[in-house]
Each structure stands twice: as C-alpha cells, then as structure tokens.
Amino acid sequence: MTTAIQRPTRPPFYRDVTVLKWxxxxxxxxxxxxxxxxxxxxxxxxxxxxNLAVSWDFMARPVGFQVAEGFTTFPESGFEALLVGVTNMxxxxxxxxxxxxxxxxxxxxSRLSHNWLVNKLATVYIETIxxxxxxxxxxxxxxxxxxxxxxxxDETSDGSLKSLFGLxxxxxxxxxxxPKGFALPWFVPTDGRWQWVGFMIVGAVATRYVYRWRIRxxxxxxxxxxxxxxxxxxLLAFAIVGTFAHPVMGIFxxxxxxxxxxFQNTPIIIFQIVLxxxxxxxxxxxxxxxxxxxxTPAGLGKLTDDDWFRLxxxxxxxxxxxxxxxxxxxxxxxxxGQGTIFGQDIGFSQLFTGLENxxxxxxxxPFDFSLPAIDGRFNNYLPDAGHVITRAYFALWIxxxxxxxxxxxxxxxxxxxxxxxxxxEAGFAVGLRRSQxxxxxxxxxxxxxxxxxxxxxxxxxxxxxxxxxxxxxxxIVQVGQTIFNQTGQTIPIVISWMAWYSFVSLTLSxxxxxxxxxxxxxxx
Amino acid sequence: MTDQAIIDCRGVKKWFGDFxxxxxxxxxxxxxxxxxxxxxSGSGKSTFIRCINRLEVHQEGQIFVDRIELTNDVRNxxxxxxxxxxxxxxxxxxxxxxxxxxxxxxxxxxKKQSKSEAEAYGRELLERVGIPEQADKYPGQLSGGQxxxxxxxxxxxxxxQIMLFDEPTSALDPEMVKEVLDAMKELAKEGMTMxxxxxxxxFAREVADRVLFFDYGQLVEAGTPEHFFTNPQHDRTxxxxxxxx
Ligand SMILES: Nc1ncnc2c1ncn2[C@@H]1O[C@H](COP(=O)(O)OP(=O)(O)OP(=O)(O)O)[C@@H](O)[C@H]1O
Ligand SMILES: [Mg+2]
Numbered sequence: 001m002t003t004a005i006q007r008p009t010r011p012p013f014y015r016d017v018t019v020l021k022w023x024x025x026x027x028x029x030x031x032x033x034x035x036x037x038x039x040x041x042x043x044x045x046x047x048x049x050x051n052l053a054v055s056w057d058f059m060a061r062p063v064g065f066q067v068a069e070g071f072t073t074f075p076e077s078g079f080e081a082l083l084v085g086v087t088n089m090x091x092x093x094x095x096x097x098x099x100x101x102x103x104x105x106x107x108x109x110s111r112l113s114h115n116w117l118v119n120k121l122a123t124v125y126i127e128t129i130x131x132x133x134x135x136x137x138x139x140x141x142x143x144x145x146x147x148x149x150x151x152x153x154d155e156t157s158d159g160s161l162k163s164l165f166g167l168x169x170x171x172x173x174x175x176x177x178x179p180k181g182f183a184l185p186w187f188v189p190t191d192g193r194w195q196w197v198g199f200m201i202v203g204a205v206a207t208r209y210v211y212r213w214r215i216r217x218x219x220x221x222x223x224x225x226x227x228x229x230x231x232x233x234x235l236l237a238f239a240i241v242g243t244f245a246h247p248v249m250g251i252f253x254x255x256x257x258x259x260x261x262x263f264q265n266t267p268i269i270i271f272q273i274v275l276x277x278x279x280x281x282x283x284x285x286x287x288x289x290x291x292x293x294x295x296t297p298a299g300l301g302k303l304t305d306d307d308w309f310r311l312x313x314x315x316x317x318x319x320x321x322x323x324x325x326x327x328x329x330x331x332x333x334x335x336x337g338q339g340t341i342f343g344q345d346i347g348f349s350q351l352f353t354g355l356e357n358x359x360x361x362x363x364x365x366p367f368d369f370s371l372p373a374i375d376g377r378f379n380n381y382l383p384d385a386g387h388v389i390t391r392a393y394f395a396l397w398i399x400x401x402x403x404x405x406x407x408x409x410x411x412x413x414x415x416x417x418x419x420x421x422x423x424x425e426a427g428f429a430v431g432l433r434r435s436q437x438x439x440x441x442x443x444x445x446x447x448x449x450x451x452x453x454x455x456x457x458x459x460x461x462x463x464x465x466x467x468x469x470x471x472x473x474x475x476i477v478q479v480g481q482t483i484f485n486q487t488g489q490t491i492p493i494v495i496s497w498m499a500w501y502s503f504v505s506l507t508l509s510x511x512x513x514x515x516x517x518x519x520x521x522x523x524x
Numbered sequence: 525m526t527d528q529a530i531i532d533c534r535g536v537k538k539w540f541g542d543f544x545x546x547x548x549x550x551x552x553x554x555x556x557x558x559x560x561x562x563x564x565s566g567s568g569k570s571t572f573i574r575c576i577n578r579l580e581v582h583q584e585g586q587i588f589v590d591r592i593e594l595t596n597d598v599r600n601x602x603x604x605x606x607x608x609x610x611x612x613x614x615x616x617x618x619x620x621x622x623x624x625x626x627x628x629x630x631x632x633x634x635k636k637q638s639k640s641e642a643e644a645y646g647r648e649l650l651e652r653v654g655i656p657e658q659a660d661k662y663p664g665q666l667s668g669g670q671x672x673x674x675x676x677x678x679x680x681x682x683x684x685q686i687m688l689f690d691e692p693t694s695a696l697d698p699e700m701v702k703e704v705l706d707a708m709k710e711l712a713k714e715g716m717t718m719x720x721x722x723x724x725x726x727f728a729r730e731v732a733d734r735v736l737f738f739d740y741g742q743l744v745e746a747g748t749p750e751h752f753f754t755n756p757q758h759d760r761t762x763x764x765x766x767x768x769x
Binding site: 422426430436440444448 | 577606616619629630679
C-alpha cells in the first residue's frame with residue numbers, strides 16, 4: 001500500500017509565515033506612529049488649554065538667563081543656550097572617555113598583576129566604585145570640593161592672593177583650589193589656533209605615512225622599525241614647527257571663502273536635485289551591496305523575508321527623502337546656509353565663512369601660556385586666565401571617569417584572561433619576547449573581546465553625564481530645564497534632548513561597530 | 525657520548541606545589557635521533573618536554589640544549605627557544621593572523637629576516653607539508669589536520685635543530701592523523717632531531733630510534749622499538765603496553 005505524498009499547498013494567508021511577518025512588522029510600525037501621534041496631539045491640546053501653544057520660537061528669542069560655564073555665559077538665543085549645553089556635555093564626554101580608558105586599562109592590568117598589593121588595591125577600587133550609585137558619587141565629589149577652605153585675600157601684607165593647599169613646591173599663585181573649583185596654568189588658545197590645528201592635521205597624515213614606511217622597512221628586513229618612536233617624533237616636530245609656521249595655513253582662507261560663496265550663490269534647486277540624487281544613490285548603493293553579499297558563485301541566493309523587508313524599506317525611505325528634498329526648498333536652504341533654521345543663520349555657507357575668517361588670520365602664537373587669576377571682589381577665578389575647572393565640572397568628570405574606569409577595568413581583565421594560554425605558549429615556543437608576545441599575539445586578540453563591552457561603557461558614560469544636573473553642571477539637560485521653566489515649552493526641549501542623546505549614542509555605536517567588524521576573526 | 529648529545533638532561537626534577545611531577549630524569553639525545561615518549565596519563569611526559577624549551581621551569585638538575593644550559597638567564601632561554609621548535613596537541617595557531625603570517629612572524633621579528641625572504645621559505649615549507657594553496661587563509665578556515673601541518677611549518681620556519689611534539693595527533697579525527705604523521709616521518713627522514721610524545725605505536729615502531737616509557741615522573745625503561753614491543757622488562761611497562769596494544 002502506498003500513501004500519496006502530500007504536495008505542499010499554499011497555506012491560507014493567516015497561517016503563512018511570510019504574510020504574518022509582514023503584517024506584524026507593518027502593524028508594529030503603525031502602532032508606534034499612532035502612539036506618538038496621539039501623545040503629541042493630547043499634549044498639544046492640553047497645553048493649548050493652558051494657553052500654551054507648542055512652539056520652537058524660543059530657539060530664536062533671547063533668553064533671560066546666564067549659563068554658569070561654557071563657550072559663552074551669556075547666550076543670545078535659546079538655540080545658543082542649548083548649544084552651550086551640548087558643548088559642555090561633549091567636553092565631559094570626550095575627556096571622560098579618554099581618561100576612563102587610560103585608568104580602566106591600568107586598573108584591569110593591575111587586577112591581573114602578580115603583585116599582591118597592586119592586585120588588592122585594584123580589587124578594592126572596583127568593588128567600592130561599582131557598588132555605589134553614580135549619582136551619590138557625583139554629589140560626594142561636589143561636597144568634597146565645596147569643603148575646601150576659601151581663598152584668602154591677604155591684604156595685610158602685600159595684597160597678594162594666597163593659593164590654598166599649600167602648594168609651596170610651585171611658585172605662589174600657580175595652582176588654586178577653592179570651593180569654586182580649581183585653576184591651573186594652561187596654554188590658552190588664541191586666534192592662531194585654527195591654523196595650527198590645520199597644520200597638525202597635515203602632520204597627522206604625514207605621521208601615518210611615516211609609521212607605514214617604518215613598518216615596511218622592518219618587513220623588508222632593512223631596519224628595526226621603532227615605528228612608535230618615529231611617528232611620535234614626527235608628530236612632535238610638526239607641533240613645534242607649527243607653533244611658528246602655522247600662518248602658512250592661511251592659504252586655505254581663500255579656498256574656504258570660495259566654498260562659502262559657492263554654497264551662498266548657487267541656485268537652491270541645484271542643491272535640491274543633488275540631495276535627492278544622493279538619497280536615491282545611497283539607497284541604490286545599499287541595496288546593491290546587500291544583493292552582492294547575498295550573491296554566491298551559483299547565482300543570487302533566495303532572498304529571505306528579512307532581506308526583502310530591508311530592501312523595500314531602504315527604497316521607500318530613499319524615495320521619501322528624495323521627494324522631501326525636491327518639494328521642500330526651506331530645509332535645503334537652511335542646510336546650505338541660504339536660509340535660517342529656528343531663526344539661526346547656520347549652514348554650510350556660514351561654516352566655511354567662519355573657517356575662512358579663522359584661517360585668514362595671520363601671525364601670532366597659537367597658544368598663550370597663562371597663569372590663573374582671581375577676581376578679588378568675588379573670590380572667583382577669572383575665566384580667561386589659566387584653566388579653570390569648576391566644582392560642577394570636576395565633580396561630574398571625576399564621578400563618571402572613576403565609575404566607568406571600574407567597568408572598563410573588568411572588561412580589560414576579562415579580555416586578557418580570555419586569550420587562551422596556548423597562545424602565549426606558542427608565542428614563547430617560536431622565540432618571541434614577552435613584549436612582542438603582548439603586542440602581536442595577546443593584545444590584538446584581547447582587544448577584540450574587550451571592544452564591545454568597552455563600547456557599551458562609552459555609551460553609558462555619555463548618557464551618565466546627564467547626572468551632572470545634581471551638581472548644577474550646565475549640560476544640555478540643565479540648560480534645557482532652565483529654558484522650559486521659563487517658557488513652558490517642555491515638548492520641544494524633550495525632543496531636543498532625545499535627538500541629541502540619540503545622535504551621540506548612534507555615532508558612538510557606529511564607530512565601535514566599525515572597529516568591531518574590522519577586527520572580527522575569520523572563521524569557516 | 526655526552527659531548528655529542530644535542531639534548532642533555534641530568535637529574536631533572538620538577539614540582540607543582542608539593543606534587544612532584546618529574547622525579548629525576550636523565551636523558552641524552554644525539555643529533556638526528558628520533559625519540560618517542562610513551563606512558564600513562566599524568567606520568568609527566570608533557571611536563572618533561574615542556575621543560576626542554578622552558579615553558580615549564582625545572583627546579584633541580586640540569587638541562588643543556590646544544591651545550592647551552594637552561595638557567596634563568598634570558599639570553600640562554602632566547603637562544604634555546606630559537607633552536608627548539610614545538611608542536612602542540614591543540615595546534616595553538618594565532619587565529620588573527622593568516623597562515624603565511626603565522627609562519628613568518630617569528631622569522632621576521634625574532635630572526636630579523638626580510639619579509640620576502642621569510643615568505644619564500646614559508647611557501648617552501650607549506651609545499652613540504654602539502655598545503656601550499658592555503659597561505660592566505662586564516663586558521664579558522666582550515667581542517668584540524670591542515671592546522672597541525674601549518675603548526676609544524678611554523679615551528680620549522682625558525683630552522684630549529686630540534687623539534688618537540690606533544691601528542692600532535694590526539695586532537696585530530698582519525699582520517700587526518702595520517703597526513704600529520706606523514707609530515708613527521710618526512711621530517712625524521714631528513715635527519716631532524718625529534719622528541720615525540722604520542723600514543724601512535726605504529727609511528728613509534730616505524731620511525732623511532734629509541735622509545736622511552738615514563739611513569740610517575742620517572743623514566744622507567746628505554747630501548748629500541750624492537751625491544752619494547754617484543755621484550756619489555758619492567759612490569760609497569762608490560763602492563764601499560766598490554767592496555768594500549
Ligand atoms: N600547571 C600545573 N599545575 C599543577 N599540576 C600540574 C600542572 N601541569 C601538570 N600538572 C600535573 O603534573 C602531572 C604530569 O602532567 P603531564 O601533563 O606532564 O602529564 P602527561 O604525561 O603529559 O599526561 P597526558 O598523557 O594526560 O598528557 C599530572 O599529574 C598533572 O596533574
Ligand atoms: Mg600531556
């Protein structure tokens with residue numbers, strides 16, 4: 001007896017996996033959009049009842065408050081105030097990431113150390129820091145600074161100011177500590193710094209070539225590489241020469257001026273077409289790349305539902321963007337700098353005009369060495385003398401750095417431990433020295449393991465800077481809060497916050513993911 | 525005899541904590557000799573050959589390799605490691621480097637050869653172990669047998685006088701064992717001095733000049749393969765051979 005083989009029949013649509021997937025994806029999308037739309041309309045209606053229309057006008061209007069620190073303390077508009085908050089947030093984030101990385105590596109390596117004392121100290125550090133909420137730590141550091149005795153203006157003898165902490169090693173008046181924070185001697189940038197930075201970019205490119213050249217020599221067997229020494233030397237040489245020779249970069253001034261004029265004077269329709277073309281071209285590139293990835297020698301593999309979904313989404317988004325650019329000249333005008341955005345005259349044209357002005361400046365040192373100074377009347381540091389680390393900045397910075405370093409240290413330790421013992425043994429067996437072994441075998445492999453969790457910690461650090469509000473650090477959160485206390489415009493402010501933090505997070509993860517992909521081991 | 529010995533071990537003892545893994549090993553190996561070490565698990569075979577290139581540190585006795593004594597002197601250790609190649613049970617290839625980079629790393633950085641010189645020799649070695657076409661792949665893309673042959677080529681790239689093998693075929697599927705053993709036989713024929721820890725009795729019988737039996741950290745019995753498989757003397761040797769043959 002034979003049973004007939006059951007031919008696959010097309011299932012009814014409500015059991016078809018493909019249909020279900022698409023339905024769920026689209027339903028989800030619609031659901032999300034609806035929720036936000038409802039939330040938006042309700043809040044707008046609610047605000048309207050209180051005679052408050054949602055409006056972005058505050059961005060262009062003058063604000064009636066002063067910001068505690070930043071590139072300007074008297075912002076001229078709501079937009080500029082938020083910009084000060086943004087740069088303040090970036091200041092903490094970037095220097096915090098650098099410091100936390102260095103400290104984290106030291107902590108992680110100490111945890112692996114055979115030296116009992118070093119090892120135990122690192123362990124105690126990690127266990128203490130990790131188990132106390134970051135907010136508490138930031139407040140703690142704020143308190144620590146605030147109990148430093150205030151600066152005494154000693155007018156009885158010679159009227160000079162006394163620095164605290166009794167730093168008698170240094171000349172009187174070089175380092176100050178007070179409840180307001182710290183002040184140190186510093187190289188204060190002057191107008192020439194832009195040309196100098198331009199010079200250093202050229203130097204960085206040159207250093208890269210020198211580094212490769214040394215590695216090639218080593219591989220050709222003609223010389224010891226000493227690549228780090230060489231590239232460090234070249235960079236230092238550029239920094240020193242650039243201090244005097246930086247005005248040569250002034251030739252870029254007219255170039256930037258030309259670009260600015262181009263953005264200002266080209267008819268807007270051309271930019272609209274170019275942007276629309278870029279959107280379509282970008283989508284074409286993404287789709288083509290994806291299809292190429294799926295192509296095997298045997299021909300194009302069968303596309304999965306996910307593939308289809310992605311390809312269709314890319315095409316739809318691109319077409320939407322292209323239409324937007326073609327139909328709406330306003331946003332495009334704002335981007336290239338022919339129009340305004342939130343009443344602000346910012347865009348590519350203005351950016352290049354700014355660069356032109358900065359690069360055309362000729363002469364002068366890029367940096368001035370300057371000592372901190374005190375405004376005797378208010379017992380306050382003069383902002384433009386030396387380098388002032390305010391109480392709020394210090395508390396937030398030291399808080400996030402110490403906290404993040406503990407986690408980075410654990411990631412480093414785990415990464416190094418995860419490199420199998422056999423790798424070390426094989427390296428020794430072929431005769432590598434300990435330093436070569438670390439550099440060429442252990443660290444490259446450990447790095448792959450360390451990178452993803454450390455990238456995560458960078459994201460955490462960036463987001464945790466918002467806790468600075470506890471010590472009144474004027475980041476975008478604190479400034480935004482001040483604005484909506486004054487104007488009642490909560491929704492635009494919250495949208496600005498979300499946009500900014502998403503932008504930072506996405507940028508950071510994009511960087512980390514790129515590295516991660518580059519370092520991935522090739523497996524079968 | 526002792527002055528010609530390329531490896532000369534005198535009363536080598538080694539403890540892990542209070543556990544004694546080696547209880548005084550005396551062994552002289554002459555140039556070109558193939559020595560196979562057999563013995564039950566935990567008898568100290570690995571520990572012994574790892575002492576020869578200082579992956580383990582012996583605490584008593586002396587080890588001379590090519591008349592250089594292994595001491596705490598870094599210079600001696602480096603000199604000896606250049607002269608002694610090692611192949612591990614688990615291959616231990618560097619997964620982040622290509623096959624060619626695995627092979628040329630030490631010649632370039634330790635022997636200071638030029639890259640082209642090292643690569644030319646590397647290609648020759650890959651040819652010899654029968655996988656010239658794999659040079660640009662990564663270890664993860666090769667089969668176990670191929671990986672172990674790369675490991676042999678990597679060790680040979682330093683042009684060592686002595687090769688140590690620690691159970692080179694134990695982690696391999698049966699059908700890959702032969703290709704690795706063939707590469708090792710080839711090497712033995714060319715006159716390489718070899719110390720091989722293995723359970724492959726066929727290999728021992730065919731290639732070994734001398735077979736050593738280890739038990740409880742001691743060299744219990746030594747002799748030709750002939751002697752071992754026909755006329756073993758010690759009871760422990762007899763027991764061990766009866767279990768594995
Ligand atoms: N790093 C170590 N720490 C402590 N004990 C060790 C260590 N390495 C080896 N030993 C012990 O020393 C003894 C000898 O180990 P060894 O690896 O040399 O044995 P072996 O003869 O190679 O065995 P196998 O055939 O299983 O590989 C074993 O009892 C083992 O437990
Ligand atoms: Mg062993």
